[in-house]
Amino acid sequence: MKRREFLKKAGVGATAAVAATAGTVVNAPFVHASQKSTIRWRLQTYAGPALAEHVIKPQIEAFNKAANNEMVIELYNADQLIPTGELFRAMQRGTIDAVQSDDDSIAAPVDVSIFAAYFPFASRYSLDVPTLFNHYGLKEIWEEAYSEVDGVKWLSAGSWDPCNFATREPIRSVKDLKGKRVFTFPTGGRFLKRFGVVPVTLPWEDVEVALQTGELDGIAWSGITEDYTVGWADVTKYYLTNNISGAWAGSYFANSDKWEALPEHLKTLFKLSMDSSHYYRLHWYWWGEAYYRTHGGKLELTTIPEEEWSIVENEAMKYWDELAAKSPRSAKIVKILKEYTETMKKAGKPYRY
Structure with missing residues (x-):
């Protein structure tokens, strides 16, 4: 249903309800008092x-x-x-x-x-x-x-899924992120700006066309499952296996x-x-x-070496501290995230490698 039709029908329904209460209903069917209408x-x-x-x-x-x-x-x-x-x-x-x-x-x-x-x-x-x-x-x-x-x-x-880059040009180094116009989420986009990424906001249904026309260089909105499910794997060529979030x-x-x-x-x-x-x-x-990385066939996988990707991870920790300063509750959340991360590292495999 289109938005205009939705609003129009909502208005018609309200008008009809007023008219019904104002006039006399002839031959109205009997409704048992205990019958409840569907929510x-x-x-x-x-x-x-x-x-x-x-x-x-x-x-x-x-x-x-x-x-x-x-x-x-x-x-x-x-x-x-x-x-x-x-x-x-x-x-x-x-x-x-x-x-x-x-x-x-x-x-x-x-x-x-x-x-x-x-x-x-x-x-x-x-x-x-x-x-x-x-x-x-x-x-x-x-x-x-x-x-x-x-x-x-x-x-x-x-x-849900992790956040990886799917792009029209390959990303094999952190410097390759610079200048890329990317469809992504608000907080993730603000973080990625530190590496020269240009976050772009578009209606979801316009993303595929924007990738085809070159208005977008890529997306950092999902993992590879969604890239194949929604058709973005058809309009991008490369998939960066490093992600900025696991879910x-x-x-x-x-x-x-x-x-x-x-x-x-x-x-x-x-x-x-x-x-x-x-x-x-x-x-x-x-x-x-796992399936689309190994059986997808449409996207070429690229990877930034771990020693270089650690630059991004270290910058994220600075980002955490900046946001922790915004409110006591934010500080509490960051404290929990740090404690959780440390616990996972100490636990070792399979929790953290």
Whole structure:
């Protein structure tokens, strides 16, 4: 459904409701007093259609089936109803009921938002994200941060794929990053500017054409699984195996009033469906990142030597300290990330090499 059609239909529905209450309804069918109408939500994801087939559509279809017509969630893809950068405000107003995205991209007005999506080198593997949230205290920190904002309920975080470069020209050295116009996430983009990268913001559906026309030199938005799934492997030539993050940290959000109005069994059902989605993504991306490197056939793999890539990793630690100074809560998160990283290093293989 186009955004204009959505708004038009919403207006027509409101007009019809007013007219019905103002006039006399003739031959209205009898409705039993105990019959409840179906709860309907509109949920918009950060993902385009091809990617949504994996990262959220199975979850929503399963939820709708299990809800047995008590509740139906209508799923919309990236920018289909609301521009991604306006989703937080739209949830607050109730224009959209729920969102799947990262805090950074939807411009969440909380200090934790800068640590979402691809916070540089915060994770090495996909399991790092749920471990940090469920066993190192990030879940409680996120709940605290969103309790200070009206209108939006943070529900759950999960991990996606790593952040690698797919480009039109090869990257074999850190200096090759200089001047590259790259589609990426806000916080990741601010970090990459230190190496001469030019972050570019575009609607998700325009990225493929921008790569074809040369408006973009590459993307640092995903791992190789998404490059093949959404068609970006067809318009780029090279894939850099070094990544700036081992897993994207994304979340589910809902309008607070709509969430609180749900009966407890539907809240539980939605939480279970989120967990199912988190689990599916863990193994789908883990499979895809290895499979497409070895069987993809479209992208040539390049690698920056570890001794040179350590320059980028060391700069990330400076970036962490700068952001820690922004608020006590930011400092707490950075402290957790440092402790976690040190624990993983001490644990050795397979946690860290």
